[in-house]
Amino acid sequence: MQSTTMSDQLTLEDLELGQVFRSQSYAIDAAQIKTFASQFDPQPFHLDEELAKKTFFGELVASGWHVAAITMRLLVASTPINGGLVGAGGDIRWLRPTRPGDTLQVETEIVEIKPSQSRTDRGTVTIRSTTRNQDGKSVLVMNSRLVVPTRSAV
């Protein structure tokens, strides 16, 4: 595993299996949780501390989509792919709730590199991003397939 903090923009040739990118951290509070939820995931356990007590979670927790969106924000700032992070899809698991006061950080590893068979200007790279809270516990793990340009394309 190799850690990098380079700020230049990486092409397919610059990436290698096991390469790791670490993000800054992001603090989440109850107001942010409620604001996101009221727009995109208006369920009692994301909207109100009292209502949340009677639910599956038993307390106010962040929407999983809010945690995914924060993960993307941290990824954008920490994983400098040339042309930007262009995702085709992936899979996502939420392992435990994110609560008000948590601080999240993302570690991203290059897990697959596939040059295109038909095009010389791009390839597909699979990254695995793990979002952890301040206790080092994983809250989200996401594998994403990105379109990455080759050096000849930029």
Added chain:
Amino acid sequence: MQSTTMSDQLTLEDLELGQVFRSQSYAIDAAQIKTFASQFDPQPFHLDEELAKKTFFGELVASGWHVAAITMRLLVASTPINGGLVGAGGDIRWLRPTRPGDTLQVETEIVEIKPSQSRTDRGTVTIRSTTRNQDGKSVLVMNSRLVVPTRSAV
């Protein structure tokens, strides 16, 4: 396939394979796209029409995470699972860009129902949600695993 508009809250016993839920529609504009992006996905193709011209997309498009969040909002209002939509994970594919002026709608189908082996109070249900634009073209397909209570648990 069966369509339902029932407003009561469904338990595991109420769900069947092939059952379909259709959402209301949701219009997205450039201001919403930029606001979401500046918070969670600050990349040129989500932030500014002019900057977007020089990118992979060639125009302003919504963050995939914004489209996923809108999908969740439409799901919450259209798929009345008892206790709420509690997701453990899933997979997601973005099939084409979502642009300012698009109107999105979600169709959700029950594709798997698994009563828990160890607990009588819940099961896992896999749903496939397809988000389409005003032309009927799919922009996002997502398979989600939900925790759903049995009737005995509510």
